[in-house]
Amino acid sequence: MSHVVARRANTEPRWLRLTLTAVGLGFLFLFLAVPLVAVLFQGFAKGWRAYLDGLAHPDALHAIGLTMFIAAVALPFNIAFGVAASWAVSKFDFRGKSLLITLIDLPFAISPVVAGLIFLLIFGAQGLFGPWLAEHDVKIVFALPGMIIVTLFVTFPFVARELIPLMQAQGKDEEEAAVSLGASGWQMFFRVTLPNIRWGLLYGVILANARAMGEFGAVSVVSGHIRGETNTLPLHVEIVYNEYNVVGAFAAASVLALLALVTLALKTLVEWKMRQEIREQRAELPPERTE
Amino acid sequence: MKRVLPGFGLSLGFTLVYLSLLVLLPLSGLVFKSSALSLGQFWDIATGERALASYRVSFGASLLAALINAFFGLIVAWVLVRYSFPGKRFVDSLVDLPFALPTAVAGITLATLYADTGWIGRHLDPLGLKVAFTPLGIVVALTFIGLPFVVRTLQPVIEDIEPEVEEAAATLGATRWQTFRRVLLPGILPALLTGFTLAFSRAIGEYGSVIFIAGNMPLISEITPLLIISKLEQYDVIGATALACVMLAISFLLLLAVNGLQWWAANRHRGKEGALS
């Protein structure tokens, strides 16, 4: 009896379920699947060989490597920031919280071109620190450091904004319990907080990663577009497209699209590991009792 | 009140330093640069006829796109978390696509799809619906690039809902709709608002995908970032920073309003809970 109630309580009637699924999937089909198919369609317009040739070009390979490198360097910083910021915002009360959240959001609202521009205004030859940097022969813009800084800027809010609503919804009871039971700060964080937020964290990282790899406008301003040197994959796509090499451009774009599918692998992996852990814990239960 | 949890100073300190270095200082550089203009010059640039029209296009299309994303994003997130169907994981992983795809590729692809001759446009054309190279095209592009925000912000929160809450509500005789409205929605509303805010703010600044599908006609389908580029093309960096400052100010106020609203809603919700217990 209670079983029936529970089932009815936790889900919608069948017709509504079907309707919602149809609407949701229809929306995704129209806005995601069709464009993806169109990209792949153009990439494969001249067959597998042309597709792979487009990717195997040294410039394309270099661009793929550079793109992954920049994302790999930029992400850890923003993860650390995101966790710290969401901890402060969601577990404590202080004045100006809305202001802080708004400032965290701000990089999203800034046009990528402007994002590039502001770093030129600071580090460019005509910029604030430009003359000093030139004197000391330090290259920031039109080199790797500038591209990393700009990537940090455009992906700045992701992890924090993913975690804040989640941690707010979770409240702080569990952490407080852990602390009152004598856990140290880091113990509490790794044993209680981190497991609770892992999905949100994962989503944030995946989004930030996707955006870091796909960013064009801001990076374009500070890259200098030097072939085989400071061209990331999105920049490579644009150049190749402008050269009337549509297959090469869309092949490279599809690589970026496929990188987005990494979610699939990551999420599956994490789920699998979790299930493994639970199983191990269950297996360990009897000895624990004897302790 | 004594704080029980540790790490407030450390986390807030780190947050503020990082935020200042990466966001606040560069942005103040932007404002500083535009201060080379006299107030009158600034005002002329900020309130030119084309500039005003572009604000309407940029903010209007962004709002519409964010609303579309909030509505469908909620459904998508709900379906992806609660229901099971074949190919669900694949669909789930598709959601991040708009971020990974370079915006130019998205713009080119969407323009081709929605042009009169495109896969989608050819079905809309007989209905008299022109999407590519009209303001509607801008909405389509902005919906595309903001899509992951709502879905990805809602998913972890929906996953986190304890089934006992709904069961309890049902046992107390609530209909499914009542349960959703009274019990579930207040819990996910902050996340929904966050997703909406993020999709909205991202749309305001977007340039790369929009210019391919907008048509870029002055007074009709010109977005503000395009006017900024136009200034830069004239080597008018200061003029560009002036427009950028206007956008920054409007975005900041809008975001502050939404975030304030959210904080207020959360407090009210918590207040009610407090009153109940």
Next chain:
Amino acid sequence: MSGSIRKLLAGALATGWMAAALPVFAQTSLLNVSYDVARDFYRDYNPLFQKYWKEKTGAPIEIKQSHAGSSKQVRAVADGLEADVVTMNQASDVDFLADKGLVARDYATKFPDNASPYTSTMVFIVRKGNPKGLRDWPDLVEPGVQVILPHPKNTGNGRYSYLAAWGYALRQPGGNDGTALEFVGKLLKNAPLFASGGRDATTTFMQRKIGDVLVSFESEAELIAREFGKGEFDVIYPSLSILAEFPVAIVEKVVNKKGTRKEAQAYLEHLWSKDGQENAAQNYLRPRDAGVREKYAAQFPPIRTFSVDEVFGGWSRAFPAHFKDGGSFDQIYQSK
């Protein structure tokens, strides 16, 4: 299959790490900062120069290329992108660098032909068989004709298209700035959209099948044929068009610092050699050398052109008059 993918990934990772970790080799290298559609030209030209340089001096030389929108590129150079030479598609861009003191004020006289090693012009690309019978500029302002062109204010070839139409109207009997403004206004009314760039305009016209005529560089027609097939369109030469010049210049500040003046000078000079001129012709850019021009005459039908200097008194006047805020383009779009 999986082997090649693994190789691909390994290669990508390795090159990425190398880019990050390895300093640039000590070999002399030049950075040529150029506009976006010049890629094919310099891809073919650089090996020619490298061979010539090796034969002449015995030393190898590395040439790095950077391509993007023309004015974006010169802004980058002004902001510190260390270009030894710039090769642009309109003089206003190089003028900007001269204003900033990076390029000699008299750069146009440092090399022959206004420092422009080749030229091109604006032509019409129409649907196969020219169904609307478009022959000259006045046909483009007829009601019901859709004209595709890149944004006239924000893109290099959009500006050339705009000035071509303006100059044509000015050169008609009784033509003055007023009639030209009206003529160009009518032309722009026939544009259903402004493409974000030359390449986007082509895609819109060829792939999305929008519009009756695409106004574009003559050299672009060849690229279009390569992608979409020769039989898909006709090229129409109007009675009068604009002479597009592509100025090159040495970035004084950078070559002084790097000590690469000799190499940079030779690199640009060689553009006027037989090899360089032939390479231009092969990329459908009109060579300056009379002999080479003769050899490729079939490729370049005669067309009457005017230069920006002749009709507009140079880019330094044309740019503010038409493309700055409040210029003629903005006047056309002022609501009354």
